[in-house]
Amino acid sequence: MKKLNAFIYTLILCAAISCKKDIIEQTEGLAALNPTSTDANAGEWKTILLSSGAEIAVPAPLPIADKLYEAELNEIKGLQQNITKDQQKEIDYWAAGGVLRWNEIMRELVAKYNLPPYQNEDGSYPFPQAANPFAYPLFPFSNPPYAARAYAYIAAAQYDALVATWHYKKLYGRLAPYKNTTGINTKVTPTDLPSYPSEAAVLAGTTAEMMKLLFPTEIANIEQKAASHQLSMMRAGAATRSDMLAGEALGRAVAQKFITRARNDKAGAAIGTPASWTQLEDDCKARGEMAWISLESPKRPPMLPGFGKVIPILMPASDLIALRPGPPPLTGSAQLAKETQEVFDFVQKQDRENIRIAHFWADGVGTYSPPGHWNAIAAKDFIAQNLSEVKWSRNMALLNLSMMDAAIITWETKYHYFNGRPCQVKPAIKTYTGTPNFPAYISGHSTFSGAAATVLGYLTPARADDYTKMANEASLSRIVSGIHFRSDCEEGLKVGKKVGEYYINRGNADGAQ
Amino acid sequence: MFVLVVCCFCSIAVKAQTETDAIMMDKNELCLGGIFAYSKWTNYWEGSLKRENLNIGSVSSRQYHFMGTYGLSNKVNLLFNVPYIITKASAGTLSGLKGFQDASLAVKWDAYNKKVGKGNFNLLLGAGFSTPLSNYVADFQPLSIGMGSTNFNGRLTLDYSVNKFYATLSNAYIRRSNIEIDRTTYFTDRQIQSNQVAMPDMMQFNFGTGYRFNGTIAEISVSNMTSLSGFDIRRNDMPFPSNRMNATMVGGYVRYNLVSQLILVGGANYVVAGRNFGQNTLVHAGLFYVISLKKSKN
Known part of the structure; x- marks a missing residue:
C-alpha cells in the first residue's frame, strides 16, 4: 500500500509541474486607452482621399437639453444595470483602443485567408472568385501583396474617417455622456474630447464597410464585432446612441470612397492570364537569362504578376516605379555563383539561431504576412505611447501605405526581371520555410521591412536603431532560409527605405507631427 | 524498456521491451541496447481528409534509439531512451532536420499478481517522463524531429x-507541457x-497478444493514440504541433534471445486510420545486452 501511495503522489506531483497551460496573449488585459493628448485639432490634418475632414456632411446633434438626448442617457444607464463579467470583458477589450483592436482583427483575417488554393484534379489551380467568395478556394487568398493592400486601404480609410470625426467633434462640441448627467459610470478614461460623432462607431462602420470589398465572407462576422464595439462603448458610458449612429454613417460613407478607389486600382487584374504568364517567361529567356519557374508540384501560376501595376493610394505611380533597381546578378555570372554558394553554406549548417531567425520572420502560409508582422511590432510600441485614436490611425496609415507601395514596387521588380530562387539555380539548396511562388528579385520581406523600419523610426525616433536592426534581420532571414540571394535582400531594403522616405515627407506635411 | 516516442507528425511508438508489456528485469539486471527505426509516409490526414502532398512527397525519418532498463527490484524497473532522429522529405524544397529528440525516463511497477483460472493475471503501473534533449525546432511540421x-x-x-500465450492491455494518459516556438x-x-x-x-491504448516463452515473444498488436x-x-x-493528432496502428513484434544475455528485437507497424497524422509505416530492429550488476553471491 505504501508503495502505491508513493506511486500516486509521484504521479500527481509530475502532473502538477506540467500543469500550467494557460497562455497570456500579448495584448490581453491592457488598460483603457489613456491618450496624453486628445489631438483636439486633428480635424485639420491632411486627409488621404477626402478633400478634407469636412467633405462628408454630418448633421448637427440634438442639443443636450433635448428630451431625446435625455432618453439616450437613460439608455446608457439601463445598459449599465447589472453588467455581466462577459460584458465587462468586452468593454475592457475595446477600451484598450479601437484602432489597435481593428488592426488585430485585420491581422487575424489575413492569417485566416492566407492559404494557397489546392490544385484541381487536372493539375491546374482554381482562383478565388470575388463573385463567389464562399466556394473553395475561399475569396480572398490574402497573400502578402493582397494583405499589404488590404491593410493599407483599411488604415487609410480609418484615418480619413477619424480626421472627419475630429473635425465634427470640434465643430459641434457635444461632450461625453458622463459630462452631461450624473449617474453614468465611466468605464473608459474620462476625456474632454467631444463624443459626437463616436470614434468607436466610425472605426466600426469604416471597417465593416471595407469588408464588403476585402473579406466578403467575413461581413457577417465583422458586423457583429462592429456592433459589439459600439454597444460596449455605450455601456462604458463613452457615447450615446446618436453619437454612434452619426459615427457609423460617417465611417461607412468614408469607406465607400475608398472602396470606389480600390475597385479601380487594377488589383483585380493582378492575377494575369496564362498568355501573360508565358510572355513573362519568354521575355526573360529572350534577354538570355534563366527564367523563373514554379517549384511547386503541380506548377502553380506565379503569384499576382500584375500587382506591380496596381495604382498606389497616395504616391504617384511613376515615382514609385522609378524606384525599381537595376538587374540582379546575371545568369552564369561569378556574382550569382558566389551568392548561390552563400545560401548553400547557410542552409547546410543547419544553425539553430539562423533557423530561429528564419522562422521568426517567415510570416508565410497561414500567417498575417510580413506587413502584418510590422503592424504587430508597431502596435506594441504605440500601445506604450498613449496615443489618441486619431494619432494611432495616422501612424498606422503611414506605415501601411508605405508597405502597400513596397508591395507594388517589389512585385513590379520581380516580374520585370523574372529571375529564379536559389533552389532553382541550385536544387541542392533546401529551405527552412516554404519557397514563395514568385521570382526572387527583390525580396518582399526586405522591401516591406525597409519601408516599415523607416516609417516607424520616423514615428518613434528613440526606437529607430531597433527597427533598423529588425529590418536587417528580417532581410537576412530570407537568405538563411534558403529562399533569397543577398542581392534580393540588400536591394529590397534600399528600395523599401526610399518608399519609407516618401511617407516621412508625408508625415512632415500632414499636420499631425 | 518503457519507450513511447511521440515523434513529430509521424509519431509512432517504437517498441522494444516496452512500457506496454508485462516483462520485468530482475533486481540489479541492466539491459542496454539500441534500436534503429525507419519510418515513412506519403499520405496523411489533413483534418480527416486523406491526401498526398506532391510538395513534400514522402516524409521519412531515421531514428537511432539508445535504450536501457534496470531492475531496481524484481518488481520495479527503470527504463530510459535517448533518440537521435533525422527527417527528410523526398520532394519539394523543404529541408529535413536532425538532432537529439526527447530523453525519456520511466518506472514500471509489477504491482499485483494473481492466479486466475488456468492462467496468471498481472497488473502493472507505470509513470514516465520525457523532455527535449536539445532546443530543436518543433514548429516545422512535418519535418521537425519532435x-x-x-x-x-x-x-x-x-x-x-x-x-x-498472453494478452496485454495497456492504457496511458500523457500530459504535455506548453511549448515555445520561434514566432510570436x-x-x-x-x-x-x-x-x-x-x-x-x-490518451494512448495498446492491445497486444501472442506467444511468450523463455524470453521469446511474438506479438501482434493494435494501438491508438488520441489527442x-x-x-x-x-x-x-x-x-x-498542437494539431489534434490521432492514429490507430496495427503492428507486429518479435523478441528473441540469441544467447542468454543477447536479445534481438524487431517489429513493424502501420497506421490504418488517423487525423492530422501521416499514414506511417515503421520498421525497427535492435539488439540488447543483459548485464547483471549483482555482486556475485558468496
Whole structure:
C-alpha cells in the first residue's frame, strides 16, 4: 500500500509541474486607452482621399437639453444595470483602443485567408472568385501583396474617417455622456474630447464597410464585432446612441470612397492570364537569362504578376516605379555563383539561431504576412505611447501605405526581371520555410521591412536603431532560409527605405507631427 | 524498456521491451541496447481528409534509439531512451532536420499478481517522463524531429497469460507541457498572440497478444493514440504541433534471445486510420545486452 501511495503522489506531483497551460496573449488585459493628448485639432490634418475632414456632411446633434438626448442617457444607464463579467470583458477589450483592436482583427483575417488554393484534379489551380467568395478556394487568398493592400486601404480609410470625426467633434462640441448627467459610470478614461460623432462607431462602420470589398465572407462576422464595439462603448458610458449612429454613417460613407478607389486600382487584374504568364517567361529567356519557374508540384501560376501595376493610394505611380533597381546578378555570372554558394553554406549548417531567425520572420502560409508582422511590432510600441485614436490611425496609415507601395514596387521588380530562387539555380539548396511562388528579385520581406523600419523610426525616433536592426534581420532571414540571394535582400531594403522616405515627407506635411 | 516516442507528425511508438508489456528485469539486471527505426509516409490526414502532398512527397525519418532498463527490484524497473532522429522529405524544397529528440525516463511497477483460472493475471503501473534533449525546432511540421513538449504519463497495464500465450492491455494518459516556438503569433482556429503553444494531452491504448516463452515473444498488436484537444489542419495549410493528432496502428513484434544475455528485437507497424497524422509505416530492429550488476553471491 505504501508503495502505491508513493506511486500516486509521484504521479500527481509530475502532473502538477506540467500543469500550467494557460497562455497570456500579448495584448490581453491592457488598460483603457489613456491618450496624453486628445489631438483636439486633428480635424485639420491632411486627409488621404477626402478633400478634407469636412467633405462628408454630418448633421448637427440634438442639443443636450433635448428630451431625446435625455432618453439616450437613460439608455446608457439601463445598459449599465447589472453588467455581466462577459460584458465587462468586452468593454475592457475595446477600451484598450479601437484602432489597435481593428488592426488585430485585420491581422487575424489575413492569417485566416492566407492559404494557397489546392490544385484541381487536372493539375491546374482554381482562383478565388470575388463573385463567389464562399466556394473553395475561399475569396480572398490574402497573400502578402493582397494583405499589404488590404491593410493599407483599411488604415487609410480609418484615418480619413477619424480626421472627419475630429473635425465634427470640434465643430459641434457635444461632450461625453458622463459630462452631461450624473449617474453614468465611466468605464473608459474620462476625456474632454467631444463624443459626437463616436470614434468607436466610425472605426466600426469604416471597417465593416471595407469588408464588403476585402473579406466578403467575413461581413457577417465583422458586423457583429462592429456592433459589439459600439454597444460596449455605450455601456462604458463613452457615447450615446446618436453619437454612434452619426459615427457609423460617417465611417461607412468614408469607406465607400475608398472602396470606389480600390475597385479601380487594377488589383483585380493582378492575377494575369496564362498568355501573360508565358510572355513573362519568354521575355526573360529572350534577354538570355534563366527564367523563373514554379517549384511547386503541380506548377502553380506565379503569384499576382500584375500587382506591380496596381495604382498606389497616395504616391504617384511613376515615382514609385522609378524606384525599381537595376538587374540582379546575371545568369552564369561569378556574382550569382558566389551568392548561390552563400545560401548553400547557410542552409547546410543547419544553425539553430539562423533557423530561429528564419522562422521568426517567415510570416508565410497561414500567417498575417510580413506587413502584418510590422503592424504587430508597431502596435506594441504605440500601445506604450498613449496615443489618441486619431494619432494611432495616422501612424498606422503611414506605415501601411508605405508597405502597400513596397508591395507594388517589389512585385513590379520581380516580374520585370523574372529571375529564379536559389533552389532553382541550385536544387541542392533546401529551405527552412516554404519557397514563395514568385521570382526572387527583390525580396518582399526586405522591401516591406525597409519601408516599415523607416516609417516607424520616423514615428518613434528613440526606437529607430531597433527597427533598423529588425529590418536587417528580417532581410537576412530570407537568405538563411534558403529562399533569397543577398542581392534580393540588400536591394529590397534600399528600395523599401526610399518608399519609407516618401511617407516621412508625408508625415512632415500632414499636420499631425 | 518503457519507450513511447511521440515523434513529430509521424509519431509512432517504437517498441522494444516496452512500457506496454508485462516483462520485468530482475533486481540489479541492466539491459542496454539500441534500436534503429525507419519510418515513412506519403499520405496523411489533413483534418480527416486523406491526401498526398506532391510538395513534400514522402516524409521519412531515421531514428537511432539508445535504450536501457534496470531492475531496481524484481518488481520495479527503470527504463530510459535517448533518440537521435533525422527527417527528410523526398520532394519539394523543404529541408529535413536532425538532432537529439526527447530523453525519456520511466518506472514500471509489477504491482499485483494473481492466479486466475488456468492462467496468471498481472497488473502493472507505470509513470514516465520525457523532455527535449536539445532546443530543436518543433514548429516545422512535418519535418521537425519532435514536438518539443515535456511530457508526463501515467499508465495501467493488465496482462493475462495462459501457458505460453498472453494478452496485454495497456492504457496511458500523457500530459504535455506548453511549448515555445520561434514566432510570436500563430493561427489555430483563431490568431493567438503568443509564442507559447498549449499542447493537447493524449490518451494512448495498446492491445497486444501472442506467444511468450523463455524470453521469446511474438506479438501482434493494435494501438491508438488520441489527442484530447487541438485543432485540425486547414485545407492546404501546414501542420502544427498542437494539431489534434490521432492514429490507430496495427503492428507486429518479435523478441528473441540469441544467447542468454543477447536479445534481438524487431517489429513493424502501420497506421490504418488517423487525423492530422501521416499514414506511417515503421520498421525497427535492435539488439540488447543483459548485464547483471549483482555482486556475485558468496
